[in-house]
Amino acid sequence: MHLKGLDYSVLQQCMHCGLCLPTCPTYVATKVERHSPRGRIALMRAVADGRFEMNKAFAEEMYFCLGCLACMSACPAGVNYAELFEHARAEAEASGVLRSPKRNLIRTLAIRWLFMDLSRLQLVGRALQLCQQLGLQALARRSGVLKLLPRRLRELEAMTPVVQPQFSADLIAPITPAVGAKKHRVAMLIGCAQDLIFSDINRDTVEVLAQNGCEVVTPPEQLCCGSLHAHNGEWELARQLARKQIDQFPPDQFDAIITNAGGCGSHLKHYARLLADDPEYRQRAALWDQKVKDIHEWLMGIGIKAPPSDGPPQTLTVTYHESCHLAHGQKIVAQPRQLLRAIPGLNLVELPESAWCCGSAGVYNLIQPEMAAQLLERKIEHIKSTGAAIVAAANPGCLLQLVNGARQRGLNLRLVHPVTLLAEAYRR
Amino acid sequence: MHCVVAVAIEVKVWGRLHSRPTRPVVLDAVGHRSHSMVVQMMPVSQATVAGLRRLVGPKDVLTEKEDLIPYAFDGTAALRQMPDCVVFAASTEQVAEILKLANQTKTAVVTRGSGTGLSGGSVPCAGCIVLCLAKMDRILELDRANLTLLAEAGATTQAVSEAASAAGLFYPPDPGSMKISTIGGNVAENSGGLRGLKYGVTRNYIMGMEVVLPNGEVLWSGNKCVKDVAGYSVKDLFIGSEGTLGVVTKVLLKLIPKPAAKKTMVAAFGRIEQAAQTVSDIIAAQIIPCTLEFLDRTTIRCVEEFAKVGLPLDCEALLLMETDGHPAAVADEASKMEALARKNGATEVRVAQDDVQAANLATARRSAFSALARISPTTILEDATVPRSELARMVLFIQTVAQRRHLRIGTFGHAGDGNLHPTFLTDERNAAEMHQVEEAFKEIFEETIRLGGTITGEHGVGLSKKGFLPKFAGGASMRVMRELRRALDPNGILNPGKLFD
Numbered sequence: 001m002h003l004k005g006l007d008y009s010v011l012q013q014c015m016h017c018g019l020c021l022p023t024c025p026t027y028v029a030t031k032v033e034r035h036s037p038r039g040r041i042a043l044m045r046a047v048a049d050g051r052f053e054m055n056k057a058f059a060e061e062m063y064f065c066l067g068c069l070a071c072m073s074a075c076p077a078g079v080n081y082a083e084l085f086e087h088a089r090a091e092a093e094a095s096g097v098l099r100s101p102k103r104n105l106i107r108t109l110a111i112r113w114l115f116m117d118l119s120r121l122q123l124v125g126r127a128l129q130l131c132q133q134l135g136l137q138a139l140a141r142r143s144g145v146l147k148l149l150p151r152r153l154r155e156l157e158a159m160t161p162v163v164q165p166q167f168s169a170d171l172i173a174p175i176t177p178a179v180g181a182k183k184h185r186v187a188m189l190i191g192c193a194q195d196l197i198f199s200d201i202n203r204d205t206v207e208v209l210a211q212n213g214c215e216v217v218t219p220p221e222q223l224c225c226g227s228l229h230a231h232n233g234e235w236e237l238a239r240q241l242a243r244k245q246i247d248q249f250p251p252d253q254f255d256a257i258i259t260n261a262g263g264c265g266s267h268l269k270h271y272a273r274l275l276a277d278d279p280e281y282r283q284r285a286a287l288w289d290q291k292v293k294d295i296h297e298w299l300m301g302i303g304i305k306a307p308p309s310d311g312p313p314q315t316l317t318v319t320y321h322e323s324c325h326l327a328h329g330q331k332i333v334a335q336p337r338q339l340l341r342a343i344p345g346l347n348l349v350e351l352p353e354s355a356w357c358c359g360s361a362g363v364y365n366l367i368q369p370e371m372a373a374q375l376l377e378r379k380i381e382h383i384k385s386t387g388a389a390i391v392a393a394a395n396p397g398c399l400l401q402l403v404n405g406a407r408q409r410g411l412n413l414r415l416v417h418p419v420t421l422l423a424e425a426y427r428r
Numbered sequence: 429m430h431c432v433v434a435v436a437i438e439v440k441v442w443g444r445l446h447s448r449p450t451r452p453v454v455l456d457a458v459g460h461r462s463h464s465m466v467v468q469m470m471p472v473s474q475a476t477v478a479g480l481r482r483l484v485g486p487k488d489v490l491t492e493k494e495d496l497i498p499y500a501f502d503g504t505a506a507l508r509q510m511p512d513c514v515v516f517a518a519s520t521e522q523v524a525e526i527l528k529l530a531n532q533t534k535t536a537v538v539t540r541g542s543g544t545g546l547s548g549g550s551v552p553c554a555g556c557i558v559l560c561l562a563k564m565d566r567i568l569e570l571d572r573a574n575l576t577l578l579a580e581a582g583a584t585t586q587a588v589s590e591a592a593s594a595a596g597l598f599y600p601p602d603p604g605s606m607k608i609s610t611i612g613g614n615v616a617e618n619s620g621g622l623r624g625l626k627y628g629v630t631r632n633y634i635m636g637m638e639v640v641l642p643n644g645e646v647l648w649s650g651n652k653c654v655k656d657v658a659g660y661s662v663k664d665l666f667i668g669s670e671g672t673l674g675v676v677t678k679v680l681l682k683l684i685p686k687p688a689a690k691k692t693m694v695a696a697f698g699r700i701e702q703a704a705q706t707v708s709d710i711i712a713a714q715i716i717p718c719t720l721e722f723l724d725r726t727t728i729r730c731v732e733e734f735a736k737v738g739l740p741l742d743c744e745a746l747l748l749m750e751t752d753g754h755p756a757a758v759a760d761e762a763s764k765m766e767a768l769a770r771k772n773g774a775t776e777v778r779v780a781q782d783d784v785q786a787a788n789l790a791t792a793r794r795s796a797f798s799a800l801a802r803i804s805p806t807t808i809l810e811d812a813t814v815p816r817s818e819l820a821r822m823v824l825f826i827q828t829v830a831q832r833r834h835l836r837i838g839t840f841g842h843a844g845d846g847n848l849h850p851t852f853l854t855d856e857r858n859a860a861e862m863h864q865v866e867e868a869f870k871e872i873f874e875e876t877i878r879l880g881g882t883i884t885g886e887h888g889v890g891l892s893k894k895g896f897l898p899k900f901a902g903g904a905s906m907r908v909m910r911e912l913r914r915a916l917d918p919n920g921i922l923n924p925g926k927l928f929d
Contacts, residue, residue, distance in 0.1 A: 015503075036498070043494060057494040
């Protein structure tokens, strides 16, 4: 888990040609090499070589990186930046250079407690739901009492997502039979934040799967995929979660294990690497990686049933924002667009810089608010230029970020998962 | 884990073998060469740093180790040297003030754009200021009446190209790194690209430029006139000067009308010589396509693995051919080129179906050098260029050398220009193999010169080929170059140690 212990060839693979630079949001915004993939890799290599002592600036740099992986799409040399960056963050955490009582508390609470057992997260979700249903949040916002909070807390409060009245388990049966002949048996991963905030997307996903001949297994109690942990330097916890996932969804019992969140999928497909030195799980992890499918990838692979052609009265313009980890992490670029084009009554217009990070990037908008806000501004401007009334995106983080961006600017945009649009078309 | 062995291995840089007493170059445990500079410059003092901070503001002067490490290299393999500080200029005035300060304190200045050079031209020297122009990236003017574009030096080639295209015009030079390379860097290296054959190189599009001299004086040379013979063509002096004579801050570029039509084709061959012969035959038939690119089997595989554009994989060599211009001429040239390819035994000739496919093929080709890094940790490429009639001979020679020395090699390049990029696939930590690579390059360069070629077609001399320059250029040329450099930069502050000492 250390840069010095990493296979040196992974670092050497970068031949510093610089072709990643124009695709790196933090480099383009700052024009400073340290904030580029090439610069970060140079720092990692310096640490691995013993030419540079890990320090706070290094650790902060690794957290200034969005982890959007746009550099991996751009890199002709095939540098595995995802692996490097996870190692670098893990090493930064292990070194303790970033430790502070406040940070330790937040990390313990969120990473080691809340997201290790999702029933705790659901409990928090229920509490928030209650506040929102009783109108407490609205009241607090109206009364001006929030103005007493420090600025940063006020900003965070404004970003609080609206919790759905029902979570996934309230909406989805543990086993949903296929509509018509059963052709496939798949498992459905409901995610963590997705389950609370976008349980309707999970329901729509299951519906669409059933419509396309899949029997869908959706256990009510599920786990976090562990990407939060792996991306934040907690590999051991990520490994624990990976093992539990494999136990809950034995990959040989399903034709596919479905995820509809770009960020989760990108991590879920790499359990084999995570468990490479675990003889008990190694083989199952390899099979797991093959079985995990992004919903668009799976649907386009099996071929979807055409929705009824009598669409809505007028054609709506939709644009597609790419989740970084769907586009760059999983290289799923064509399928979501194909899915959107297959829906009658929708006119898909391309979003300029569609695969440029919106600034959400996991918890990036919480820890790097300034850069996140810059990226959101850039994204919203592009969205406005398309004139689209609907923006489709396949990751809960992106959807939340864009919902907030639209709300702050008073834009009347519908933010939606592509699968929801397909589910609506089937329901017509 | 690779433990760091505290043994330094001394090897020689291949580029310095010929000329002068070779300075030892030290490979650290993981094989990086560090190089020492002959020119005695003063390190950057605290007072100089304070002065720089006053000039550009504290945020635009970097001195911490974590900030400097990413500026210790450019796109060239295995060269690394830490600078003392990095300074970002925002205007010509700031550049002038920075140079004045450096000149007064006799501090070395290495100018840098995006650091994508392939001859070590923007690798720092010890104790230097890296003057980075990446933040001076505005396109200042597009003159549709005179077909010119004025840009700041830090504007990327891609931005220039897109601005021209948006006005229905065309800026042809397209170096492999064009997505991020800066126009100032292109001028300093006189960069080429895939379209050199028909459209020439950066030099052919420079109508004027603003240059800051080492003493801080600002000079304009050139204008929007097509003809101008008033005095020496001073601007031409700075093109390809590799940051040794002045700092280019603005560039006035010539644009041309977009060609009305184009056709892009890929021809596959079972033997490398067949592809090379096709190139020679096309030129001999007096056809000047805009692109005539060569890729060997190794390169094809790497490129296809990255770009997935459907290149044929069951062949030894590919030619990427593109012709543009009047639709009738394009059709005529394309059919002649196809016929010549088939006459030389092409197993397959594919035509790109649309502009997107054509652009994807060109982009894939531009990624060749970086894509070769998929095979081995270190990729060292060269830039040998021969008269086009000698291309087939040179390609065979390179293959023979690689085989004899048991080296893996990927060769690609601008075959139509006779400009090849043989790329050795090696590992900088393997000293014995690195030695073989150096020796191979020596042989290749000697053969290049023997065939009437040049040691660098488009990458520049920088550090990599500096040792070969005296033999190639000859005594009188070297003397003129030295005197010019001394006249413009008497204190030797600009990019010391590059090109020649």
